[in-house]
Amino acid sequence: MAETRKASRFIVPVAVAGVAAATIGLVPALAASGDPDLPEITAQQLIEKIAASDTQTLSGTFKISTDLGLPSLGGLTSGLTSGLGGGGGSASADPSEKLTQLISGSHTLRVAADGPDRQKLTLIDGSDEYSLIHNGDDVWGYDSKSNEAFHEKGTGVAGDGAEKGEELPGTPKQLADEVLKAAGDTTSITVDGTAKVAGRDAYQLVIKPKQSGSMVQSVKIAVDAANGTPLKFTLSSVEGGKPVVDAGFTKVDFGKPAASEFTFTAPKGAKVTEGAAEKAAEEAGGEAGDHGKLPEGFEEGFPGFGKVFGGSGEGMNVIGEGWTTIAKLDTGAPAPKTDEAPKEIQGFLDSFGDKVTGKFGSGTVFKTKLVNALLTDDGRVYVGAVTQDALVDAANAGK
Template sequence: MAETRKASRFIVPVAVAGVAAATIGLVPALAASGDPDLPEITAQQLIEKIAASDTQTLSGTFKISTDLGLPLGGLTSALGGIGGGPSTADPSAKLTELVSGSHTLRVAADGPERQKLTLLDGSDEYSLIHNGDDVWAYDSKSNEVFHEKAPAGADAPGAHEVPKGKELPGTPKQLADEVLKAAGDTTSITVDGTAKVAGRDAYQLVIKPKQAGSTVESVKIAVDAASGTPLKFTLSSVEGGKPVVDAGFTKVDFSKPAASDFTFKAPEGAKVTEGAAEKAAGEKAAGEKGDPFEGQLPEGLEGVFGDFGAGSGEGGMNVIGEGWTAIAKIDSGAPAPKTDEAPKEFQGLLDSLGDKVTGKFGSGTVFKTKIVNALLTDDGKVYVGAVTKDALVDAANSGK
């Protein structure tokens, strides 16, 4: 337990990956096969079409390719050796695989109460199913099942909410809605032609930051011309090269899936782990000590910083700037750990991820991906944002 707590102090790179993963979501990408001839439409009209879309049912297949510019294979291996996991079927661990490489998934949805996602990996399959008050996950490779039960009582608050941390990945529309929230003086939104996505006619919406210092070059969303449902999402970095995310439907059907698609019964001989029992065991092992940053960090960062600031009476987050160049500043209240004190499995990884930097603030290390970067100063402050290294150093120098 002591080794696990010590190791958690060195997981700043995971925060970077976590923010990127939270920003990315699971959304489909372009499968171009000719540009259809569609009536002209303005960006405002296309945004209104997305907002008016109310697609509740669909099924299909999509592929997702992710290139964060981060050696996530080594990172995942390093993390896997710390603390271990009670179940290989736990979605909070399994779905992190999607932030690296290319994957094929099958998806089905029937309103907010029923969704299913299946990750195909050769002959092995991993399925995540939300059906009413139940969330099931099954890993065929290990023959393990993870089950989480929502609060009992149909009328109880949150009775039909998926437990936090076990949600199914975001839909294309949910991601598009989040990106469109950035619209304003800091953002350029245009319509850039048409495309074919999974055999359907689509418009291409292009979103670009106007602010200097952002690592985001553009976000492109292919929108179904008939229904207004987003079908494609491509996130590109100012670094160029492969898109950070290129994910898209190769097949899609908007008819209602069969009810049997969302039923699940644990296979004979499978190991079943109950999420509630797992949580209770974890709280007992930790002495029911809360996460000092819970509720303070952006989604994707909570629980990642481990022991930073724990017991110090300090901590908290401050947001510097706005729009695409907003930076989250977190003060741990304690000096940053030295790299040579890190567990062996982390030392090489930290060296490969980090660039040493200096400034008026002192010195520190910038941990990098193609989109989200983080500066950890030697006095224990953390600056995180979808901004360049220079922008992080400038924020630290400002002393805000």
């Protein structure tokens, strides 16, 4: 039990590695080839074209590659599991667990959508597949490898108030909307040529922070020239190298998918879990959809990255605006010492944490190519898609 308690103290700093997962979500990525000759268009006209897009049906295949600049996670998961007294790596059909695979490496997915009530996403892993299906009032997750299914009733995958089929979680359309609705005086938006994506002619919309101190170099969105549907999403870091997210369709068809595409019945012998998370939230006196909310106005002040931060937002302060927004949280407890962590976790923390000092005292900056977090020794946390210097400056000013 002592080891379990010791390991649990390090979940918060280790979770910094996963913070960018919410930013990435399920962004489909695209391969581009050739530069089609298209009529000139202004950035404002292209944004209006995206906003006016009424695509409600599509199907296709896309690839997503993510590179957060993290050290290898090999052995960390098993170390955490054993340190917390958990079992050994059994498969799960719960989408909240299964889709975390997308935070690293390259993956191939198939997607289908028919309006706001029917969507399907399939993660392909060799001969194994994991499918997430939304059909009306039902949401199913099915893992062919373990023959396990997850079922939830009364939950819309497309999200509250979704009006179009392209609102499938994490599509380029959804990501583009999040970025564009938050763009303001802190953002530069231009059109940078054209591209060929999955056989479709597309314009390239480039979004960049005007502010210094952001970890974001640029966001590039390939927009279908005919119907305004975002086809590709590429997020690049100021650190250079591979994009943090490079996601896009390799095949896409805007025709209506067959109704059978969204029909699912659990195979014989499959283990079916009925909405455990939803039931637990209701029994606790709250609604499942209430978790992960941010302080009011935070998403608007942090272009494209409002959903990076989980938690209730209680005790959280927002510093700055635009691309250099920083969230400050006072945990009220001294930070754990990394040299007291189980060795599996200690090696991981040391590999992407830098010791820093300043007027605020001392602490450790945990780094990715997108989101950085400063954990001070006295228990304060500063986190944002900003540079290490920006975090230290915020901590010094907040002392």
